[in-house]
Amino acid sequence: EDKVVQSPLSLVVHEGDTVTLNCSYEVTNFRSLLWYKQEKKAPTFLFMLTSSGIEKKSGRLSSILDKKELFSILNITATQTGDSAVYLCAVVSDSNYQLIWGAGTKLIIKP
Amino acid sequence: DTAVSQTPKYLVTQMGNDKSIKCEQNLGHDTMYWYKQDSKKFLKIMFSYNNKELIINETVPNRFSPKSPDKAHLNLHINSLELGDSAVYFCASSQELAGYNEQFFGPGTRLTVL
Numbered sequence: 266e267d268k269v270v271q272s273p274l275s276l277v278v279h280e281g282d283t284v285t286l287n288c289s290y291e292v293t294n295f296r297s298l299l300w301y302k303q304e305k306k307a308p309t310f311l312f313m314l315t316s317s318g319i320e321k322k323s324g325r326l327s328s329i330l331d332k333k334e335l336f337s338i339l340n341i342t343a344t345q346t347g348d349s350a351v352y353l354c355a356v357v358s359d360s361n362y363q364l365i366w367g368a369g370t371k372l373i374i375k376p
Numbered sequence: 377d378t379a380v381s382q383t384p385k386y387l388v389t390q391m392g393n394d395k396s397i398k399c400e401q402n403l404g405h406d407t408m409y410w411y412k413q414d415s416k417k418f419l420k421i422m423f424s425y426n427n428k429e430l431i432i433n434e435t436v437p438n439r440f441s442p443k444s445p446d447k448a449h450l451n452l453h454i455n456s457l458e459l460g461d462s463a464v465y466f467c468a469s470s471q472e473l474a475g476y477n478e479q480f481f482g483p484g485t486r487l488t489v490l
């Protein structure tokens with residue numbers, strides 16, 4: 266059965282800290298892995314990763330995929346209170362083109 | 377301009393009723409989706425619809441049915457509502473099939489069944 270596991274489930278850090286969120290997966294015919302940020306409403310897209318070892322970067326956020334070990338990490342440096350959110354990881358299989366979502370990591374940044 | 381819109385934002389109804397949630401996207405995307413997010417924030421795909429091909433998550437009860445009058449709309453009809461249907465329902469769209477590019481989400485519809 267395809268599955269996505271995120272860790273930790275929740276994390277509380279102070280402003281300025283660096284955090285690393287993990288996403289491991291088991292899926293047949295891997296197509297891509299996506300990261301989303303969800304605050305109070307709809308998830309908003311962060312990154313899509315398809316190739317191993319290529320870091321995607323956007324400001325203080327970066328992500329990388331390891332297709333051999335079947336995981337991805339999302340790094341946030343110099344965290345700000347606005348980074349507080351649930352971070353969701355999803356994986357797509359070429360078998361059915363549907364996103365399989367992890368349970369999310371709830372990140373709280375304390376001022 | 378809202379990319380993916382849903383109506384209503386909130387829906388409170390009695391058990392046994394039939395209700396619909398509407399979704400429209402103005403992005404010109406080919407694929408649309410319905411997701412259910414439960415109280416634990418776990419997102420589950422319910423349906424995806426691409427070029428008139430419907431892919432159904434087999435765990436979705438047949439009380440739920442998507443209807444697509446055209447490429448820009450994918451509405452969700454729910455018959456005989458049950459307490460367990462209470463959740464936030466998100467509509468989303470993407471240019472191509474999932475996994476080739478990002479999905480854009482609507483604001484969500486919070487359904488409460490009493």
